[in-house]
Amino acid sequence: MTRRTVLRAVGVPLGVAALVAGVGAAAGLWGADPEPPPAVATVSWEGVLTAPTTAPTPADPTPEAPAPAPEPSAPAFDLTRHSTTDPTSPWVVVNKQHPVPAEHVPPDLVDVAPGVQLRADVAPDLAAMVEAAAPAGARLGVLSGYRSYRDQAATRAAIEARRGFEHAERYSARPGFSEHQTGLAVDLGSGTQPGCDLQSCFAQTAEGAWLAEHAWEFGFVVRYTEANTEVTGYAPEGWHLRWVGRDLAAYLHGAGVGSLEEAFGVPGGPVYAGG
The missing domain is CATH 3.30.1380.10 (Muramoyl-pentapeptide Carboxypeptidase; domain 2)
Structure with a gap:
């Protein structure tokens, strides 16, 4: 027996029977529920379209602040700038191991x-x-x-x-x-x-x-x-x-x-x- 025959047997008018039959099929009242496609609008009993619901998009994580650039280190002092053996050099080292030539006279x-x-x-x-x-x-x-x-x-x-x-x-x-x-x-x-x-x-x-x-x-x-x-x-x-x-x-x-x-x-x- 079809659904239309059952509704008719209980005295439901044919126009309403058609509507109920369609809605019942959509609502899964008669047999297994078909799996609805995601985010598809459905019809309520009042015939009002219900807006689809979707999962909220997660907020983007707060980006990490970039690490500060390291400060440049001061250049090392250049101890090779002047000679330590030339008697005219401002950095000449004179001691008991390092003499000055006997004839040396500063020029200035x-x-x-x-x-x-x-x-x-x-x-x-x-x-x-x-x-x-x-x-x-x-x-x-x-x-x-x-x-x-x-x-x-x-x-x-x-x-x-x-x-x-x-x-x-x-x-x-x-x-x-x-x-x-x-x-x-x-x-x-x-x-x-x-x-x-x-x-x-x-x-x-x-x-x-x-x-x-x-x-x-x-x-x-x-x-x-x-x-x-x-x-x-x-x-x-x-x-x-x-x-x-x-x-x-x-x-x-x-x-x-x-x-x-x-x-x-x-x-x-x-x-x-x-x-």
Whole structure:
């Protein structure tokens, strides 16, 4: 028996029967439900179209912020910019293993005090340093600068005669092995305690203390200290300064490097070349 026959048998008019039969088929009232295609509108009993429902689209994930670019590192200080063996170089290393030729005379000596000469590049920084020290109560005097090979021989002989060979070996270079011959080294005195000039007590004067803290700002290093004696081969001399230029002096100070030998990897020590 068909669905139309059943509806007619129960007294349903044919027009309504057709509608009910169609809706029943669509609603699955008579047998297995056909599988509707997704998102297709259906008809309610009132004949109103029902809007299809779809699953909501998931929100896009929040994009991660890009990692910040690394800051560029500062370039390494170039320790090969100047020679450490050329006696005219501002970075020449002179010690008991590395002498200066006996005939060497700096080509650009200028007067910095009565009877005292230094290389022309050194003079402005020395003047600036002496001027800067005065307001702090450090009255710096310039005692000696450039010495020729012959001058150094006379200086060494006088110290040896007065204090003996062993003392001279610790405090005074043999001729040809002195930084003073380069015109880059200067001995400074104390205006507040002149009795400590060229003496170990200079380190305790106002001038010695100021130089230990500030000399690097003007391109100088206190060349011989308690900490570097084994490397340089000399006893501490707070009055003996060596000009190397402001850039290298700032690098040595910032890096905590205690001597030119350590900075450049140059041998030193208390023994002279050749014995």
